[in-house]
Amino acid sequence: MKHALFAIAAAAVLGACSPAQEDKADTAPTALPPGPETQISDVSPADLPPALTALIQQTVPGMTVAEVERKEREGRVYYDVEGARPDGSEVELDIQQTGDRFEVVEIQRDVAFADMPQAVQTTARAATGAFAPERIIESRQMDGSVIYELFAVGQPAEPAMEVRVRDGKAEVLTERWPH
Structure with missing residues (x-):
C-alpha cells in the first residue's frame, strides 16, 4: 500500500513537469518583441521628492525602501522603488511621474510558477514557445x-512572455505591457 501511495505521489509530481514542458524549456521563447530603449539611473532613497516618499508610505505603510531606479522610456518617467514590507516580504512599486504628479501603476513581487493562478499556468504552458x-x-x-x-x-533583462489576467480570464500578450 505504501508503495502504491508513493507511486501515485511521484506520478503527480512528475505530471507537474511533463516531458512536453521540459522539452519546451529548451526552446527559445519568441512571443514578445524587444522592449523600448530605457535610460536608467540610480537614485538615493534620501533624495526622493517628498510627494513620492508620501505616496510610497500611503501605498505600502511602513515600507523600508532599499533601492530606487529612475527609468525614462518613450517619453515616460518611472521610479522603480524596491524594498520590504514591515513583515519582511519584498515588494516593488512602479511609480509613473507626470510633471510634479506621481501615480503608482504597478505593485510587484516575485512568485513561483506553482503559486500563479491555475488559469495562468495553463495559458503559459499552452502558449507557442512555452518554456520553464x-x-x-x-x-x-x-x-x-x-x-x-x-x-x-x-535572459534576465526582459520578460520572454507576459500573461494578463483580467476579469478572471488569462491571455498571453502579443505586445509588451507599457509599464
Missing part, C-alpha cells in the same frame, strides 16, 4: 488586472 521560466514577477495593475512576467533562463 527562471523568474516570474506578478504585477498588480491599478485597473484590477494582473500581469505575470515570465523570464527565460539566461
Whole structure:
C-alpha cells in the first residue's frame, strides 16, 4: 500500500513537469518583441521628492525602501522603488511621474510558477514557445488586472512572455505591457 501511495505521489509530481514542458524549456521563447530603449539611473532613497516618499508610505505603510531606479522610456518617467514590507516580504512599486504628479501603476513581487493562478499556468504552458521560466514577477495593475512576467533562463533583462489576467480570464500578450 505504501508503495502504491508513493507511486501515485511521484506520478503527480512528475505530471507537474511533463516531458512536453521540459522539452519546451529548451526552446527559445519568441512571443514578445524587444522592449523600448530605457535610460536608467540610480537614485538615493534620501533624495526622493517628498510627494513620492508620501505616496510610497500611503501605498505600502511602513515600507523600508532599499533601492530606487529612475527609468525614462518613450517619453515616460518611472521610479522603480524596491524594498520590504514591515513583515519582511519584498515588494516593488512602479511609480509613473507626470510633471510634479506621481501615480503608482504597478505593485510587484516575485512568485513561483506553482503559486500563479491555475488559469495562468495553463495559458503559459499552452502558449507557442512555452518554456520553464527562471523568474516570474506578478504585477498588480491599478485597473484590477494582473500581469505575470515570465523570464527565460539566461535572459534576465526582459520578460520572454507576459500573461494578463483580467476579469478572471488569462491571455498571453502579443505586445509588451507599457509599464
